[in-house]
Amino acid sequence: MIKHFIAGGLSLLSLAVQAQQTDKQVFEKIFDETMLHGEAYDNLHDLCKNIGHRLAGSPQADMAVRWSYELMQSYDLDSVWLQEVMVPHWVRGAKEYGEVINFGQVNMLALGGSIATPKEGITEQVIEVKDFDELKALGAEKIKGKIVFYNHIFPQNVVNSFDGYGEAGPYRWRGASEASKLGAKAVIIRSVGSAHDDFAHTGSTGFADGVKKVPCAALSAVDADFLHDALIKEPSLKFKMVMNCEMLDSVKSYNVIAQITGTQFPNEIIVVGGHLDSWDVGEGAHDDGSGCTQSLEVLRTLKAINVQPKRTIRCIFYMNEENGNMGGKTYGAYAKGTNKEKHIAALESDAGGFSPRGFNVDTTFLSHPKFDELVELMSFYGAYKFEVGHGGTDIGPLEGAGTKLFGLSPDSQRYMDLHHTENDTFDKVNKRELHMGASVMGMLCWWLSEYGVK
Amino acid sequence: MIKHFIAGGLSLLSLAVQAQQTDKQVFEKIFDETMLHGEAYDNLHDLCKNIGHRLAGSPQADMAVRWSYELMQSYDLDSVWLQEVMVPHWVRGAKEYGEVINFGQVNMLALGGSIATPKEGITEQVIEVKDFDELKALGAEKIKGKIVFYNHIFPQNVVNSFDGYGEAGPYRWRGASEASKLGAKAVIIRSVGSAHDDFAHTGSTGFADGVKKVPCAALSAVDADFLHDALIKEPSLKFKMVMNCEMLDSVKSYNVIAQITGTQFPNEIIVVGGHLDSWDVGEGAHDDGSGCTQSLEVLRTLKAINVQPKRTIRCIFYMNEENGNMGGKTYGAYAKGTNKEKHIAALESDAGGFSPRGFNVDTTFLSHPKFDELVELMSFYGAYKFEVGHGGTDIGPLEGAGTKLFGLSPDSQRYMDLHHTENDTFDKVNKRELHMGASVMGMLCWWLSEYGVK
Numbered sequence: 001m002i003k004h005f006i007a008g009g010l011s012l013l014s015l016a017v018q019a020q021q022t023d024k025q026v027f028e029k030i031f032d033e034t035m036l037h038g039e040a041y042d043n044l045h046d047l048c049k050n051i052g053h054r055l056a057g058s059p060q061a062d063m064a065v066r067w068s069y070e071l072m073q074s075y076d077l078d079s080v081w082l083q084e085v086m087v088p089h090w091v092r093g094a095k096e097y098g099e100v101i102n103f104g105q106v107n108m109l110a111l112g113g114s115i116a117t118p119k120e121g122i123t124e125q126v127i128e129v130k131d132f133d134e135l136k137a138l139g140a141e142k143i144k145g146k147i148v149f150y151n152h153i154f155p156q157n158v159v160n161s162f163d164g165y166g167e168a169g170p171y172r173w174r175g176a177s178e179a180s181k182l183g184a185k186a187v188i189i190r191s192v193g194s195a196h197d198d199f200a201h202t203g204s205t206g207f208a209d210g211v212k213k214v215p216c217a218a219l220s221a222v223d224a225d226f227l228h229d230a231l232i233k234e235p236s237l238k239f240k241m242v243m244n245c246e247m248l249d250s251v252k253s254y255n256v257i258a259q260i261t262g263t264q265f266p267n268e269i270i271v272v273g274g275h276l277d278s279w280d281v282g283e284g285a286h287d288d289g290s291g292c293t294q295s296l297e298v299l300r301t302l303k304a305i306n307v308q309p310k311r312t313i314r315c316i317f318y319m320n321e322e323n324g325n326m327g328g329k330t331y332g333a334y335a336k337g338t339n340k341e342k343h344i345a346a347l348e349s350d351a352g353g354f355s356p357r358g359f360n361v362d363t364t365f366l367s368h369p370k371f372d373e374l375v376e377l378m379s380f381y382g383a384y385k386f387e388v389g390h391g392g393t394d395i396g397p398l399e400g401a402g403t404k405l406f407g408l409s410p411d412s413q414r415y416m417d418l419h420h421t422e423n424d425t426f427d428k429v430n431k432r433e434l435h436m437g438a439s440v441m442g443m444l445c446w447w448l449s450e451y452g453v454k
Numbered sequence: 455m456i457k458h459f460i461a462g463g464l465s466l467l468s469l470a471v472q473a474q475q476t477d478k479q480v481f482e483k484i485f486d487e488t489m490l491h492g493e494a495y496d497n498l499h500d501l502c503k504n505i506g507h508r509l510a511g512s513p514q515a516d517m518a519v520r521w522s523y524e525l526m527q528s529y530d531l532d533s534v535w536l537q538e539v540m541v542p543h544w545v546r547g548a549k550e551y552g553e554v555i556n557f558g559q560v561n562m563l564a565l566g567g568s569i570a571t572p573k574e575g576i577t578e579q580v581i582e583v584k585d586f587d588e589l590k591a592l593g594a595e596k597i598k599g600k601i602v603f604y605n606h607i608f609p610q611n612v613v614n615s616f617d618g619y620g621e622a623g624p625y626r627w628r629g630a631s632e633a634s635k636l637g638a639k640a641v642i643i644r645s646v647g648s649a650h651d652d653f654a655h656t657g658s659t660g661f662a663d664g665v666k667k668v669p670c671a672a673l674s675a676v677d678a679d680f681l682h683d684a685l686i687k688e689p690s691l692k693f694k695m696v697m698n699c700e701m702l703d704s705v706k707s708y709n710v711i712a713q714i715t716g717t718q719f720p721n722e723i724i725v726v727g728g729h730l731d732s733w734d735v736g737e738g739a740h741d742d743g744s745g746c747t748q749s750l751e752v753l754r755t756l757k758a759i760n761v762q763p764k765r766t767i768r769c770i771f772y773m774n775e776e777n778g779n780m781g782g783k784t785y786g787a788y789a790k791g792t793n794k795e796k797h798i799a800a801l802e803s804d805a806g807g808f809s810p811r812g813f814n815v816d817t818t819f820l821s822h823p824k825f826d827e828l829v830e831l832m833s834f835y836g837a838y839k840f841e842v843g844h845g846g847t848d849i850g851p852l853e854g855a856g857t858k859l860f861g862l863s864p865d866s867q868r869y870m871d872l873h874h875t876e877n878d879t880f881d882k883v884n885k886r887e888l889h890m891g892a893s894v895m896g897m898l899c900w901w902l903s904e905y906g907v908k
Contacts (some may be wrong), residue, residue: 035611156886157489159835194886355809355865357836381613382811384838411809411865413886432610432648432867 020373023450027377027443029305034439039300040293041431043071044353047293048283048426055280056320057089057251064276065254068292068317072258075300079261082254085330087320089251092280093244096217097121098188101238103230106223108188109200109421110216110243111172112279112323117215121242122147122186128231132170132178144183147239149231150175151190151224154416161194161416162351168192176216177207186241187216190224195417198222202279203420204323215243253319255327260299262311262449269312269335270448271346271403272298272441275321275394282424286415290353290429291408292317294438301442309449311344318394321350325393332397345448347406347441348392352418353434354410358385359444362404368454374447383440385409404453406444410437474827477904481831481897483759488893493754494747495885497525498807501747502737502880509566509734510774511543511705518730519708522746522771526712529754533715536708539784541774543705546734547698550671551575552642555692557684560677562642563654563875564670564697565626566733566777571669575696576601576640582685586624586632598637601693603685604629605644605678608870615648615870616805622646630670631661640695641670644678649871652676656733657874658777669697707773709781714753716765716903723766723789724902725800725857726752726895729775729782729848736878740869744807744883745862746771748892755896763903765798772848775804779847786851799902801860801895802846806872807888808864812839813898816858822908828901837894839863858907860898864891 034040051067054060065082072080090113098108101123127142128149129135135148150171158164169192176187191201200220207213219227230237256276262268274291278284295315302309318327335343347359358378365371366388375386391405399405410433418424488494505521508514519536526534544567552562555577581596582603583589589602604625612618623646630641645655654674661667673681684691710730716722728745732738749769756763772781789797801813812832819825820842829840845859853859864887872878 031613032611156889157486159485159890161886196885355867413809413890414884417884417886430868430871431650432615432871435610436613436867 023377023447026307026446029307030301030442030446031381031439033301033305034297034435034442037304038297038435038438040297040438041434043296044285044289044293044429044434045426047289048285052283053278053280054276054284056087056253056277056323058280061253061277061319065256068256068276072256072296075303077258077260077299077303080258082256083331083334085253085255085319085327086250087253087326088324089248090323091246091248093246096244097242098217098219099240100227100230101240102234103237106226107198107200107220108217108241109202109281110245111205111218112202113204113206114216114243114245115213116245117186117241117243121240122215123238123240124185125236126227126231126239128228135178135182140182143179145185147186147188148179148184149188149227151228153190154192154194156194161412164194165192165416172203172205172218174206176205176214177211180207180211180214184214186214188239188241189218191218191221193221193416193419193421196221199421199423201420202281215241217241217243255319255331256317257314258299259312259314260302260309263308264310266312267341268452269314269341269343270445271314271316271343271395271398272445273316273318273394274349275327276317277320277322279322279420281422283426285424285426285429286352286418287420287424288321288350290434291349294349294353294434294441297438298442298445302446307446309446311449311452313445313449321394328394329397332400335398335401335403343398343401343403344453345404345406346391346395346398347408347444348395349408349437349441350392350394351408351410351412352415353429353437354414355433356383356408356410356437356440358383358387358409360389360391360407360409361386363388365404365453370451378440378443381440408437408441477831477901480761480900483761484755484896484900485835485893487755487759488751488889488896491758492751492889492892494751494892495888497750498739498743498747498883498888499880501743502739506737507732507734508730508738510541510707510731510777512734515707515731515773519710522710522730526710526750529757531712531714531753531757534712536710537785537788539707539709539773539781540704541707541780542778543702544777545700545702547700550698551696552671552673553694554681554684555694556688557691560680561652561654561674562671562695563656563735564699565659565672566656567658567660568670568697568699569667570699571640571695571697575694576669577692577694578639579690580681580685580693582682589632589636594636597633599639601640601642602633602638603642603681605682607644608646608648610648615866618648619646619870626657626659626672628660630659630668631665634661634665634668638668640668642693642695643672645672645675647675647870647873647875650675653875653877655874656735669695671695671697709773709785710771711768712753713766713768714756714763717762718764720766721795722906723768723795723797724899725768725770725797725849725852726899727770727772727848728803730771731774731776733776733874735876737880739878739880739883740806740872741874741878742775742804744888745803748803748807748888748895751892752896752899756900761900763900765903765906767899767903775848782848782851786854789852789855789857797852797855797857798907799858799860800845800849800852801862801898802849803862803891803895804846804848805862805864805866806869807883807891808868809887810837810862810864810891810894812837812841812863814843814845814861814863815840817842819858819907824905832894832897835894862891862895
């Protein structure tokens with residue numbers, strides 16, 4: 001009996017070792033195929049250089065949808081389709097103008113969703129604050145009718161630059177709303193970014209219900225310092241801002257979707273995606289052309305090495321992550337509503353096409369019976385860090401469908417330098433880094449298709 | 455007795471925990487100081503833009519020595535001095551010229567140490583081989599009098615790009631020597647680099663004893679493909695190369711050295727360094743202005759936060775790593791010869807100023823009693839990977855003095871794109887990445903100064 005038991009134990013062990021060796025071999029095949037023949041980089045070049053930036057609702061976003069659909073069709077996948085999404089349509093209009101009166105012009109970029117100034121602009125005294133506490137301490141009396149200038153410096157003493165975004169981001173997200181509550185006429189912020197340069201960073205801002213919308217824009221870090229220094233010299237100086245942005249009617253757009261259908265569990269879906277839209281500056285290279293082209297590379301690679309996943313792997317290029325997330329919400333509602341498919345897992349790449357360092361995962365995934373094996377296999381490729389964390393904005397609504405969410409976690413140091421600026425261009429993407437990321441995404445998707453999420 | 459024993463155990467444990475908390479606090483201080491006030495990036499800018507590339511023996515190398523000495527003196531360290539080093543003095547001369555006859559001109563760069571062609575150049579038939587096996591199979595009969603073209607493609611399916619360098623590098627290091635043995639008149643190689651672009655990569659080549667030196671140069675990857683394609687169309691085509699390089703007499707130069715003297719064990723030395731010389735193209739930004747400015751930042755940071763190391767931390771800007779390593783050899787000989795100082799450890803940064811991912815270490819360091827604690831502390835900063843591996847070329851000769859060697863191991867994906875090219879310029883360096891690297895170097899140096907190498 002004891003003998004039998006040991007033998008049984010050994011044979012189970014030997015099966016487990018064998019399985020892991022097979023997994024290792026598939027991982028190697030995926031890596032070799034993506035690194036040697038990957039097309040994500042060339043596809044991203046095409047998207048960035050022949051279409052460029054592509055804010056939801058723009059003609060370029062339409063072009064990008066068509067481009068994506070044709071590209072997916074060219075890969076001979078099992079299905080390719082479009083999912084209709086109604087998206088907001090904000091336009092910047094003529095380039096904004098910012099000037100520190102008596103000192104000079106500055107690099108300024110309207111925040112996404114901002115309203116315009118009157119045609120002649122707003123020329124008003126500036127009240128500088130470094131944070132919300134200073135704003136509140138000043139109160140309505142000092143703020144009313146003025147331009148509030150949030151000069152909150154991006155904290156560099158963070159290991160992950162997304163933590164810096166977490167600290168400085170709120171001044172973009174709700175700074176205008178808070179200042180408007182106290183009667184501010186307009187708001188300018190120091191760009192939420194890690195580089196000290198001339199590029200202003202845009203991005204969404206929002207107003208709490210019932211709060212009057214006011215024009216809001218970001219200055220480059222260099223020009224935020226310029227304004228700060230000018231205010232020291234002349235505390236009552238005025239700032240002139242002219243902005244021409246406008247929210248038009250919502251328009252129809254699409255999520256673009258392709259899949260390899262699972263051989264054993266075709267109705268169990270693993271989503272892999274990024275967002276196709278970008279801000280209306282730069283080329284949306286890291287944010288998030290990278291994530292889209294990497295996600296499609298996952299399917300191309302599996303197809304090229306002739307690996308048939310047991311579960312369906314579905315690639316989604318989401319529309320409108322940047323200013324509304326209507327693509328994510330629309331797809332999430334579909335997934336929740338259908339009883340034909342079960343979305344077991346979703347992986348998003350939306351933190352830049354940099355060297356992969358791991359994945360953000362759902363808490364429950366840490367107790368997956370094969371979790372340690374996966375971490376060991378992935379560590380070889382430098383993707384060792386599996387931490388509980390954010391999956392991605394587009395896939396967020398899938399949580400309501402019971403889906404486990406995963407986010408590619410690349411090296412974060414450069415992302416916040418480029419994010420939402422004219423500087424987020426193709427030349428900032430490194431081919432090896434982009435393809436390394438795509439390869440570990442392919443490994444995770446295949447592994448999930450093999451073992452499920454338990 | 456049992457009670458006493460437990461109490462004793464607890465108090466030891468509590469001391470250990472306390473020590474670790476103190477280490478953690480020092481690490482945090484180092485991180486904050488380097489990330490918030492670090493000067494490595496600005497110093498590197500100054501070196502790259504106001505001096506530029508600086509091959510040993512060149513006027514720029516002299517300028518760099520003076521610049522370094524003055525910079526070190528400005529930091530109010532305990533000692534700053536120069537160590538005399540005799541260095542080889544190779545010069546490129548007038549820009550080389552390469553042409554595929556009937557097809558067009560190419561981007562070509564002489565390999566470091568190459569001899570010149572005759573004034574009128576060499577115009578000869580090209581024999582393309584992809585590796586040494588093909589060369590040998592052809593033999594002297596087919597090679598004699600011809601130009602050998604090594605077209606060995608950099609392998610992209612490596613996780614660490616230095617492994618690709620290990621595979622493709624030998625064609626640069628000894629390709630000319632092997633071809634010359636078979637009577638080749640000259641040698642051209644496909645650049646040893648990971649990017650497919652127009653930049654040719656230089657770097658040292660060597661000839662075995664008694665082998666006749668022949669002119670040798672590298673083509674950019676794009677032009678290696680161009681030549682390859684031309685050879686398919688016209689197998690007997692000729693290639694013209696004109697090179698004007700020359701080895702002059704050795705000249706006097708210097709290692710530039712500064713230190714903070716240890717409070718308890720001033721004669722136990724921890725070296726931290728990089729190399730000041732670079733190839734004679736680009737700006738030597740990642741290779742290795744980064745390593746120098748990071749090493750000096752270690753001292754600046756410790757001084758700024760007023761942490762007094764128990765052992766001496768000595769920063770060395772080595773001269774002549776690229777084509778002779780005379781700085782490393784000279785310092786190594788000093789360390790071996792002195793009985794006044796014991797060099798317990800040396801850390802080099804010469805793999806680029808990219809995001810740190812860990813350290814290469816000596817095998818024996820893995821059994822340091824506090825090794826696990828160190829790894830845990832460092833992991834927080836993303837430097838988790840402590841692997842047995844190469845410390846650095848400059849510090850290599852210290853092994854003879856019984857020194858434990860450490861090498862900063864940054865993310866490797868971009869290094870081989872830039873290495874030894876016109877493209878290794880300051881704009882390729884990211885401030886956060888450079889300073890992250892400097893901060894973990896500072897942590898390791900301080901920790902070694904506190905606990906020794908055991």
